[in-house]
Amino acid sequence: MNLGGKLLEVREAAKLSRAQLVELLKKRGFDVKSYTICKWETGVSKPTVETFLAICDICRVMDIRQIFVGKRLLRLYDIPISAGLGNYLDDSDYEMMEIDDLVPDSVDYAVRVSGDSMMPRFVDRQIIFIHEQPSLEEGEIGIFFLNNDAYLKKLGKGCLISLNPEYDLIPIREQDDFKVFGKVVG
Numbered sequence: 001m002n003l004g005g006k007l008l009e010v011r012e013a014a015k016l017s018r019a020q021l022v023e024l025l026k027k028r029g030f031d032v033k034s035y036t037i038c039k040w041e042t043g044v045s046k047p048t049v050e051t052f053l054a055i056c057d058i059c060r061v062m063d064i065r066q067i068f069v070g071k072r073l074l075r076l077y078d079i080p081i082s083a084g085l086g087n088y089l090d091d092s093d094y095e096m097m098e099i100d101d102l103v104p105d106s107v108d109y110a111v112r113v114s115g116d117s118m119m120p121r122f123v124d125r126q127i128i129f130i131h132e133q134p135s136l137e138e139g140e141i142g143i144f145f146l147n148n149d150a151y152l153k154k155l156g157k158g159c160l161i162s163l164n165p166e167y168d169l170i171p172i173r174e175q176d177d178f179k180v181f182g183k184v185v186g
Contacts, residue, residue: 004043006068007055011041014059024058025051066101074099075109076127097127104185108132111143111152117162118152128152129186136180143181146172150181 011021018034025032030051039045047055056064066072076097097110107129113122118141122128136142136155144151144160153160153170160170172178 002043003046003068004041007037007047008041010055010059010061010067011037016059021055021058025054028054028058030054071098071100073097074103074107074129077109077111103129104131106131106185108182113152117164117167119164121163122152128184130182131185132182134180136183141184143184145177145179145181146170147177152184155180 011018016024018037021037022032022034032051036045040047046052055061061067063072073096075094077094094109099107099110108131110127110129113124113126113128116124121141130143138155138157141152141154144153144155146160151160151170153162155161156169158172160172162168162170
């Protein structure tokens with residue numbers, strides 16, 4: 001779909017008429033008319049970058065790239081999550097990767113698996129997708145912080161479990177520093 005068609009979709013999704021959008025743009029210092037918006041939405045002309053960004057803000061477009069290009073950017077952590085002995089997930093050490101609409105909308109970031117403790121489901125160097133959430137149910141697979149290390153594991157009762165039977169359970173003791181980073185969703 002072209003830019004004009006997407007602008008129309010965005011405005012309609014925000015439940016705004018052209019006249020309402022004109023008024024909201026005027027409040028932000030943009031002098032436009034309803035027929036100008038019609039020209040943008042039919043592809044006859046295009047708004048300036050500043051006006052386009054104001055429209056996206058007014059219509060509460062959270063991810064411009066996803067809406068207008070069909071792709072979105074996601075954080076991919078450069079420090080691999082351990083599927084073995086543990087690594088720390090550093091909030092600042094990531095790169096942006098482009099993903100398509102096959103990746104679930106609930107995904108907040110991606111990490112690279114390091115090791116073989118979660119084989120056969122997850123393999124070394126595989127990229128997995130994570131939904132940030134503060135807790136998981138027993139039996140769910142997620143990313144966990146335990147005493148300064150980050151793990152890709154299955155949550156057990158009082159422990160973290162590897163899928164590879166060659167690895168021991170990792171106990172979670174009361175005095176441990178433990179946190180759930182999120183759930184593996186893809």
